[in-house]
Amino acid sequence: MEPLEQVRPLKQAEPMEQLERIHEALARPEPTPAVERILHKALDGHRLSYEEGCVLMREGDLGSLGLVAGEITRRLHPGGIVTFVQDRNINYTNVCVTDCKFCAFYRHEKDSDAWVLSHEQILQKVGELAASGGTQVLIQGGHHPKLPFDYYTEMCRLIKRHYPQIAIHSFSVSEIRHFARAYKMPVREVVERLREAGLDSVPGAGGEVLADRPRRIIAPLKDPAADWLATYEIIADVGLRGSSTMMFGHVETLEERVEHLLRLREVQDRTAERHGRGVFWSFICWTFQPGNTPLVAEGLHNGVTTSSYEYLRTLAVARIFLDNIENIQASWVTQGVRIGQISLDCGCNDFGGTMMEENVVAAAGTVFHATPSDAIRLIRDAGRVPAKRNTFYEILEIY
Numbered sequence: 262m263e264p265l266e267q268v269r270p271l272k273q274a275e276p277m278e279q280l281e282r283i284h285e286a287l288a289r290p291e292p293t294p295a296v297e298r299i300l301h302k303a304l305d306g307h308r309l310s311y312e313e314g315c316v317l318m319r320e321g322d323l324g325s326l327g328l329v330a331g332e333i334t335r336r337l338h339p340g341g342i343v344t345f346v347q348d349r350n351i352n353y354t355n356v357c358v359t360d361c362k363f364c365a366f367y368r369h370e371k372d373s374d375a376w377v378l379s380h381e382q383i384l385q386k387v388g389e390l391a392a393s394g395g396t397q398v399l400i401q402g403g404h405h406p407k408l409p410f411d412y413y414t415e416m417c418r419l420i421k422r423h424y425p426q427i428a429i430h431s432f433s434v435s436e437i438r439h440f441a442r443a444y445k446m447p448v449r450e451v452v453e454r455l456r457e458a459g460l461d462s463v464p465g466a467g468g469e470v471l472a473d474r475p476r477r478i479i480a481p482l483k484d485p486a487a488d489w490l491a492t493y494e495i496i497a498d499v500g501l502r503g504s505s506t507m508m509f510g511h512v513e514t515l516e517e518r519v520e521h522l523l524r525l526r527e528v529q530d531r532t533a534e535r536h537g538r539g540v541f542w543s544f545i546c547w548t549f550q551p552g553n554t555p556l557v558a559e560g561l562h563n564g565v566t567t568s569s570y571e572y573l574r575t576l577a578v579a580r581i582f583l584d585n586i587e588n589i590q591a592s593w594v595t596q597g598v599r600i601g602q603i604s605l606d607c608g609c610n611d612f613g614g615t616m617m618e619e620n621v622v623a624a625a626g627t628v629f630h631a632t633p634s635d636a637i638r639l640i641r642d643a644g645r646v647p648a649k650r651n652t653f654y655e656i657l658e659i660y
């Protein structure tokens with residue numbers, strides 16, 4: 262592998278300055294000869310190597326990457342359809358024993374502002390989502406040391422009993438692995454029992470960057486990257502699918518971002534070989550939000566958020582590199598709706614969830630919300646055709 266180069270997030274420009282810079286870059290592709298050769302290879306339908314991915318991640322200009330990522334997206338999703346899902350995030354507890362240094366959300370059990378939602382509170386929230394026409398609930402929480410496993414399985418059963426139309430896209434891989442440890446069960450049994458209780462799909466959170474050097478810095482108590490990836494193979498074997506993610510712009514190198522993409526691509530290949538389809542519905546990346554996090558308090562990060570320019574560049578490389586993952590989702594929750602719109606020109610074909618409620622990113626001081634009608638308007642304004650989808654990427658309605 263190439264020598265590691267520490268990523269230094271670009272200085273955060275004023276929003277207007279930043280938008281102008283992005284529009285200028287998109288209008289004027291300026292590839293180096295190496296980048297041009299690799300992009301032609303991708304456009305000819307050939308898979309890129311790790312080294313080629315690194316060249317794009319290091320040298321690729323936003324204009325050239327966006328152009329090619331956009332073309333690949335048009336080939337994969339003709340007709341200009343951009344999907345979104347009407348969903349709600351529910352965080353059942355902020356109590357966590359894992360102390361990730363990038364997280365502003367968690368509390369310890371004895372903290373005065375620690376909380377756990379009751380099943381009644383969760384059902385009420387799901388009921389509000391169902392009443393508004395939503396189709397998916399994304400339930401996640403901290404790694405609580407004492408809640409019984411029944412708390413989770415009963416939660417799923419109750420939701421399915423009262424709101425069978427709501428898909429449960431819930432519990433990150435790191436929660437699943439925490440359950441296995443806490444309740445002394447094999448990971449496979451945890452996934453099987455959650456599936457029996459009603460779990461429909463697993464969101465990809467907890468992956469951060471799937472390279473062990475940065476993981477040891479930002480989340481020293483989380484499992485190594487190989488365990489996260491192996492869990493998705495188990496999820497596929499049990500008959501479920503999920504999303505893949507990457508949270509970047511903290512202490513990882515550009516090469517480690519590509520390593521992450523490579524490892525996702527390998528799991529997708531392996532699970533497709535065994536089951537006829539890869540385990541990942543989609544890929545979503547977002548930037549580390551440094552506000553109120555131990556990583557900044559401990560001097561491990563300078564507190565500057567990675568720029569939207571760098572977000573879009575990384576997103577475009579992901580679209581080009583991940584040739585076996587069909588859907589790439591915009592992350593307007595961290596980037597804002599304008600950048601969410603521009604990301605449709607850089608490889609995204611999905612606007613993600615409208616998120617009636619979001620607490621984790623909000624704890625770091627970043628809060629963006631959209632209603633379904635906002636999503637429809639924003640997608641239309643970006644010159645695309647909005648469509649509501651379900652968790653399984655089936656289109657429910659075209660607007």
Ligand code: SF4
Binds near residue numbers: 357364366
């Ligand atoms: S990211 Fe998740 S696992 Fe890590 S401290 Fe926050 S709540 Fe806990």
